[in-house]
Amino acid sequence: MSILEVSNLSIRFGGLLAVDDFNLSLERNELVAVIGPNGAGKTTIFNMLTGIYRPTTGTITLEGENMVGLKPYQFAQRGITRTFQNIRLFSNASVADNVKMAATMHTTDNLAQCLLRTPKMVRNERALDEKVMRLLERLNMADKANLLAKNLPYGDQRRLEIARALMTDPKILLLDEPVAGMITTELEEMAQLVKQIREDFDVSIIMIEHHMNFVMPIADRIKVLDFGKTIAEGTPEVVQKDPKVIEAYLGGAYQNVDA
Ligand SMILES: Nc1ncnc2c1ncn2[C@@H]1O[C@H](COP(=O)(O)OP(=O)(O)O)[C@@H](O)[C@H]1O
Ligand SMILES: [Mg+2]
Numbered sequence: 001m002s003i004l005e006v007s008n009l010s011i012r013f014g015g016l017l018a019v020d021d022f023n024l025s026l027e028r029n030e031l032v033a034v035i036g037p038n039g040a041g042k043t044t045i046f047n048m049l050t051g052i053y054r055p056t057t058g059t060i061t062l063e064g065e066n067m068v069g070l071k072p073y074q075f076a077q078r079g080i081t082r083t084f085q086n087i088r089l090f091s092n093a094s095v096a097d098n099v100k101m102a103a104t105m106h107t108t109d110n111l112a113q114c115l116l117r118t119p120k121m122v123r124n125e126r127a128l129d130e131k132v133m134r135l136l137e138r139l140n141m142a143d144k145a146n147l148l149a150k151n152l153p154y155g156d157q158r159r160l161e162i163a164r165a166l167m168t169d170p171k172i173l174l175l176d177e178p179v180a181g182m183i184t185t186e187l188e189e190m191a192q193l194v195k196q197i198r199e200d201f202d203v204s205i206i207m208i209e210h211h212m213n214f215v216m217p218i219a220d221r222i223k224v225l226d227f228g229k230t231i232a233e234g235t236p237e238v239v240q241k242d243p244k245v246i247e248a249y250l251g252g253a254y255q256n257v258d259a
Contacts, residue, residue, distance in 0.1 A: 003028050003204055004080075004172060009058035011044060018044045020228040022058070024206075026172065031198050031205045033215035036225035037248070042208040043085055045225075046174050049206075050082050051075040062172075079171030083161040085180060085208075091150035095141060095160055098149050099132045102164040135163050138200065139193070155186040159193065166201060173197070175207040179214055187211070191218050216240065224248070 004026040011019045019041040026032060034042050047053040049060060051072040060067040062078055070078075090098050136142045139159050144152065149160060158178055165173055179190050195218050198205050209215045215222060216236040224232040224245050232242040239245055 002026055003063055005059070005061040006049070007059045007061075009045070009048060009055050009060065011048060011053055012056045018228050019048070019055075022225075022230060024223065026204050026206065029198065029202060029204055031194070031207065031218060031220050033207045033209055033219035033222045034225060035209050035212065035215060035222060038210075039227075040225040041228040042225055043176055046082055046176055046206075046208065049075070049174060050080060076168055079169070080174065081165045081168050081170035081172070082174035083158075083165050083176055083178065085176040087157050087161055089149040089157060089160060089164075092148060094146050095149055095152065096129075096132050096136065096145040098160055099135060099163045099167050100128055102167040103128055103131070131167070135166055139163050155182055155190070158182065158190070162193070162197065166197070170203055173201075173203045173205045175205060177208055177210060179209070179211060187214055190214075194218055212240075 002025045004024070006022060006024040006026075009019060009022040010017065022041075022045055024032065034045065036042055044053065048055045051067070051070050051074065055068060058068075062080065065078070067075060067078070067080075090101065093101070133142060133145065136145055139162065141156065141159060141163065144156065149157065152160065162173075162175070162178070175194065178194065179187050182190065191214055194205065194207065197203065207215065207219070219236055222233065222236055222239045223230055224239060224242070226248040231248055232239050232245045234242075
C-alpha cells in the first residue's frame, strides 16, 4: 500500500488555477521528483501537502488518514516535513541549535517543567543533544556544530535545512529546490546526500527541482508540471523523451539551465 495518496488536487487563487488536478500515489521509500518551469505550481503543491494552503478540491490521504483541513503542525506531527525554496534558518543561532529547535517545536515539555528542570527534562535535553550530533555527523556537518548558521557557506545552509527537517523523524520528506543557488560542483554532492538520506532514514521523498540533470540519476519517477497541469510522468528515461516535455521544458527558455 502506498504511504501517501493525493487525488484530483486543485487550488484556485482568484482567476488562476495554480494547480489543476494533481495526482500522486507515493510508495514507501520512493523518491519522486516534480519538475517544471517557474510558476508551474510546484511549491503550491508542497503548501497543500503541508497544510499551509487548503486545496480548493481534491484529497490528501496519509496512511489512510484524511489530511485536508488539518493545520501545518498536524501535518508535521503525522510525519510530513519540508524544506523551503528560500532557506529559512535562525541565522544568529548555532548550527546545532538550529537543528535542536526543529524538535523542540513539537516537544511535550510544558513551561513548568522547563522552569523546574525536572530530571525527565534533563534526560530529554541530553537525548536531544545526542540526536542533533548524530544527525550532523550523518550530514558531514559535525565539525560545524558551533558555527552560526549565517556564517555557513550556502551549500551547507541547504544541508542544515535538511538536517532540521530530519530532526522530526519524517515519514515523508519534501525538498523544495534543494540545489537552488548552488554551484555546479555542489550538485553532485547534494544528489548523493538525497540518495543517502532516502536509504539511511527510510523516508519517502518528494523533491521539487528545476535542474533536469540533478533529478534524472536519482529519481524513481518524475512528474512534469506546466501551468499547473501534469503534462508528463514516468521514469526519467520516459519523461526525457516525451515530446511535450521537450517542448514545454527543455526546448524553451530552460534549455541552458543544466549547461
Ligand atoms: N498565495 C497565492 N496567491 C496568489 N497566487 C499564488 C499564491 N501562491 C502561488 N501563487 C501563484 O501560483 C502559481 C504557481 O506558483 P508556485 O507554486 O510558487 O510555482 P513554482 O514553485 O512551480 O515556481 C504562480 O503563478 C504564483 O504566482
Ligand atoms: Mg517554487
